[in-house]
Amino acid sequence: MEGDTTARRRRRLRDRLPLRLRHHWKPVATLGLGLAAMVCFLGDARISPYVTSSSRVEADGITENVGGPVDLYDTSVSHSIQLTYHQTDFDKMMKGFRDDGTKDYIEADLMIDGVYLNDVGIRLKGNSTLMSLRGNKGMPGGGRNLPDAPQGAQAGAPDGGGGQDRGRNRKTGGDADGAGGMGGFGGMGGMTQYDLSEKKPEELPWLVKVDEFVEGRAYQGEREISLRPGSNGQVPLNEALSLSLIGKSGQKAERYAFTELTVNNRPSATRLMVESPDTDYAEDVTDGHGVLYKAKAGGSFTYRGDDPTDYESSFKQLNKKGSQDLEPVMKLIKWADRASDEEFARDLHLYMDVDSLAAYLATQNLLLNFDDMAGPGKNYLLWYDLDTQKFSVLGWDYNLTFSGDATAGPKDSISSLPQQAPSGASEGKPDATPSGMPSGMPEGLPSGMPGGMNGMNGMNGKGGPGGLMGHVLKTKFLESDAFEGVYLKAYRTLYQKFYRSGTAAEELQSIADQARSAGAGSKELDTAVIELKTTVTDRAAALAEDQQVIG
Numbered sequence: 001m002e003g004d005t006t007a008r009r010r011r012r013l014r015d016r017l018p019l020r021l022r023h024h025w026k027p028v029a030t031l032g033l034g035l036a037a038m039v040c041f042l043g044d045a046r047i048s049p050y051v052t053s054s055s056r057v058e059a060d061g062i063t064e065n066v067g068g069p070v071d072l073y074d075t076s077v078s079h080s081i082q083l084t085y086h087q088t089d090f091d092k093m094m095k096g097f098r099d100d101g102t103k104d105y106i107e108a109d110l111m112i113d114g115v116y117l118n119d120v121g122i123r124l125k126g127n128s129t130l131m132s133l134r135g136n137k138g139m140p141g142g143g144r145n146l147p148d149a150p151q152g153a154q155a156g157a158p159d160g161g162g163g164q165d166r167g168r169n170r171k172t173g174g175d176a177d178g179a180g181g182m183g184g185f186g187g188m189g190g191m192t193q194y195d196l197s198e199k200k201p202e203e204l205p206w207l208v209k210v211d212e213f214v215e216g217r218a219y220q221g222e223r224e225i226s227l228r229p230g231s232n233g234q235v236p237l238n239e240a241l242s243l244s245l246i247g248k249s250g251q252k253a254e255r256y257a258f259t260e261l262t263v264n265n266r267p268s269a270t271r272l273m274v275e276s277p278d279t280d281y282a283e284d285v286t287d288g289h290g291v292l293y294k295a296k297a298g299g300s301f302t303y304r305g306d307d308p309t310d311y312e313s314s315f316k317q318l319n320k321k322g323s324q325d326l327e328p329v330m331k332l333i334k335w336a337d338r339a340s341d342e343e344f345a346r347d348l349h350l351y352m353d354v355d356s357l358a359a360y361l362a363t364q365n366l367l368l369n370f371d372d373m374a375g376p377g378k379n380y381l382l383w384y385d386l387d388t389q390k391f392s393v394l395g396w397d398y399n400l401t402f403s404g405d406a407t408a409g410p411k412d413s414i415s416s417l418p419q420q421a422p423s424g425a426s427e428g429k430p431d432a433t434p435s436g437m438p439s440g441m442p443e444g445l446p447s448g449m450p451g452g453m454n455g456m457n458g459m460n461g462k463g464g465p466g467g468l469m470g471h472v473l474k475t476k477f478l479e480s481d482a483f484e485g486v487y488l489k490a491y492r493t494l495y496q497k498f499y500r501s502g503t504a505a506e507e508l509q510s511i512a513d514q515a516r517s518a519g520a521g522s523k524e525l526d527t528a529v530i531e532l533k534t535t536v537t538d539r540a541a542a543l544a545e546d547q548q549v550i551g
Helices: 019-023 025-042 087-100 128-133 237-248 279-283 327-338 341-351 354-366 472-479 481-500 503-520 523-544
Strands: 064-066 080-085 104-112 115-124 170-172 206-209 217-219 224-227 256-263 269-275 290-295 315-317 380-385 390-395
Touching: 080 087, 080 206, 087 104, 087 115, 087 128, 115 217, 237 256, 237 269, 237 481, 237 503, 237 523, 256 503, 269 503, 279 290, 327 341, 327 380, 327 472, 341 354, 341 390, 341 472, 341 481, 354 390, 354 472, 354 481, 472 481, 481 503, 481 523, 503 523
Parallel strands: 064 217, 080 256
Antiparallel strands: 080 104, 104 115, 104 170, 115 206, 206 224, 224 269, 256 269, 290 315, 290 380, 380 390
């Protein structure tokens, strides 16, 4: 009514609520009270999930396994790989890598030994081996979160290689591994500075992921194939030789073969393709009833508390995701971090397969591997046996083997430079190098290196916590008198298999022939074979005179 001054009645609170909420207010109220009680009693306590199931089933099983005419890693036959991708995708991928070190997957079509696979994923693989592609940002780890290199660092070509336009999508995939280690530094006694260029994509180190864009697909049971650094005359014979010797000794090693690689319409190049440690690789370790963890190049073996997420930057779980987690690794790190020397000697067998650790460390020394579990690339895997509940250490990434001093003994640290004491240095210190630098490091490293790289204590595993070098398991094991016997026993056994039997020299000849058959024949390759043969011969001769080795 016009002019009515009667106040309008306000709506009740319950009438303002949605009808559905009014009908079901009791369950909602109960839930709210429950959450309030949890906050009251738990406060800011952190809740971390732990998975304890021992299921053998993988969450991402293979649903399409493509066969081929020959075994992928059959070294007795010739292999060929052809990659075809859209040039625009390649250019964008390279820009992202140059700008911030990211390694994005792009789609490509793959022809492998005559078998066609559409839409595989490919990305750059490696860390310091890719330095030349980033110009003044080319530092270990691809330059991510690290200072820029000084002026004068080698720059890669800015433009892309040839190719045909084909519509593609992209998917990001971060690099979790330590591939390449310190391989980018030149002048380090057998360590090659690869002059990589975007103009020569056939020479770039690649990771081919068969199931990146087609879920559940594999080729002969393999979902990843690694094309290692080095091509043609620089193809890594040392890595192939190392893998062959390790496999013949009965230890777990990635399979490999040489292949002819063609990218778009570029000339072909001889490459070493290597099995990539992944979910399927883990299932081939012993009976597969265990969990495989890969150490990350930028991580550390340092106790960070009881939250699994705090270790994801240091380790990647490769298999049994969803049924297992990082808890076993956390427990191992916590114990090793806090154990006294006496406790370490007494209780190591409760956490690790001691014979496995001895064999791993002996192998790295025998093969003169500068970049092992204590090196900057953190090139090792932890295998956790779900039956014994103990760890074993496995190696991978051997492109820096057979470098340094061929006369190094079982307890000497392995460096990438010949052991040479500086003027005025004390005698009896095998890890001294020119200018007083720690063993395994070249002179003239750029200033501003990340913590743990400048001033680290050699390659004998004494690097500080969180640094790029050193590993507490290696250090304490080799320094403990309690394990000297088991270590030397493993060392002598492997010395017999590698060198005294003549296997190393025989395998090198076979590997050189394989590389030539794949198209790598050249004077440069011949020179590389002669140099590696000299190292193998010198190593065998030196060990044959070492009383610790021959007893």
